Amino acid sequence: MxxxxxxxxxxxxxxxxxxxxxxxxxxxxxxxxxxxxxxxxxxxxxxxxxxxxxxxxxxxxxxxxxxxxxxxxxxxxxxxxxxxxxxxxxxxxxxxxxxxxxxxxxxxxxxxxxxxYPNHYDALKFDGIALEVSSIKLGLQPLLAGMKTLNRLEQVLIKQEITENAWSDTIVLDLNNNVIETSIANLIYYVNGQWFTPKLDQAGIKGVYREYLASKIQLIESKITLNDLKKVPVIFCCNSLMGLVPIKSIQNTHFDLELALKLQKDMLIDTKDI
Missing domain, CATH: 3.30.470.10 (Aminotransferase class 4, branched-chain amino acid transferase, N-terminal domain)
Known part of the structure; x- marks a missing residue:
């Protein structure tokens, strides 16, 4: 047309x-x-x-x-x-x-x-954040994947679940049980000296801070399950408001916050985002 x-x-x-x-x-x-x-x-x-x-x-x-x-x-x-x-x-x-x-x-x-500006974001950069896992899964639509459209009903339902359970935030999976993001942020994780982030070709939002980091460091897109994510040593969530925030736990699985804070400092120096 x-x-x-x-x-x-x-x-x-x-x-x-x-x-x-x-x-x-x-x-x-x-x-x-x-x-x-x-x-x-x-x-x-x-x-x-x-x-x-x-x-x-x-x-x-x-x-x-x-x-x-x-x-x-x-x-x-x-x-x-x-x-x-x-x-x-x-x-x-x-x-x-x-x-x-x-x-x-x-x-x-x-x-x-x-x-x-939500001032509590500043403390999260040092204290880390504890995540749960949402029971609500993202649908698959490659035509819309990656974009931040006004259609956000899935996120509204996820936020309802967060509020009802008094969670800080939650990991969100897609219908194929791939880890995608949190309710408000992208995920990056560190394994054997390399940085990875979930592949978002079927669902999820490609956040601005995620794209900024990808322009500064080698950030490998990869599909990952929740069980495999819980096995990695260090995980961060990030968005354009909070920056880079270490994840200290997912459900009952805890991560190395001390190592995360060191890697966070090194990355912010490397990317000049300080």
Missing amino acids: TTKINSYTTITNTDSAHSIPLTDRGLNYGDGFFTTTKVIKGTIAHWHFHKLRLVECQSRLGFPEINFNRLEQSIKQLCLGQKCAVLKITITRGSGGRGYGQPLEQNPVLILSLLS
Whole structure:
């Protein structure tokens, strides 16, 4: 289908004059994508990799090209003076079309939401995090795998399970019982001097921090079961807000936190993410 490209409408959560119409396709069908960024001294950490994520989602989902010059101007204005905050960038396809069908003339909506930074993440980098294992498994859909789309009902159900059981977070498997991620972060693990991360070609989200690390170190994608994961000496979870956090346990299996903190320090020096 040929699509006429129109300009994006920008809405911020600090501007009460703008609202999202009831007909927005992001609201009705989850037709859109987003990225969540960490703002440090008015600028976005790892912005290059957030841009790559947005471009990939735009291309794979058939959205009009994003005007990054305009987006970056809006971000600069919104984040001015922010020492440490969170900026969520959401893009929907806007309104129009019949049912699931896309409108011939697209008018996407770009939503910028400035939020407070979850300060407890900083302590996790040193204390580590204890994980459980979710009973909810991710479906398999290679057409959507890797992207951070607005369709996040699986994660909503997983978060319900976490809250009901008072867990910190949980390991999530797919329907084939491969380890994929946690509810909010990617996984990397260390075996025999090499770094590995679960393969995400069927399910899961390719996080910005995971992609950043992969650009700095050799990070091997591999399928792994829960039993095999519990046998590795060191595991981390990571995302763009918390950075690199050591996993101290999965259920009743405990890991070497002292070694993890040493490897964490070495990696942050090697990647210059300090």
